[in-house]
Amino acid sequence: MSLLRTDKCPYCERVMKRGSVVSTRHRLYWMPEGGKMPSFAWNTPKGGVPLGTYDIFTGGEVDAYYCEECGKIVIEV
Numbered sequence: 001m002s003l004l005r006t007d008k009c010p011y012c013e014r015v016m017k018r019g020s021v022v023s024t025r026h027r028l029y030w031m032p033e034g035g036k037m038p039s040f041a042w043n044t045p046k047g048g049v050p051l052g053t054y055d056i057f058t059g060g061e062v063d064a065y066y067c068e069e070c071g072k073i074v075i076e077v
């Protein structure tokens, strides 16, 4: 698991909870606004940024920090 340079929330500066965002079946992507998922799940969406790791049996997972105060999640790509 990689680490951000700091575990402090960039909005409120409180300590965030370390964890991950997961998908049980598919790779996770960030997509630009208006982007569409490709017809085939194994293709990268246009302009998409793959996040974290992917395994055919366990799905996708990316390290993430969660701020309970702000209700925000920070993901390092």
Ligand SMILES: [Zn+2]
Binding pocket: 009, 010, 011, 012, 013, 014, 067, 068, 069, 070, 071, 072
């Ligand atoms: Zn915060």
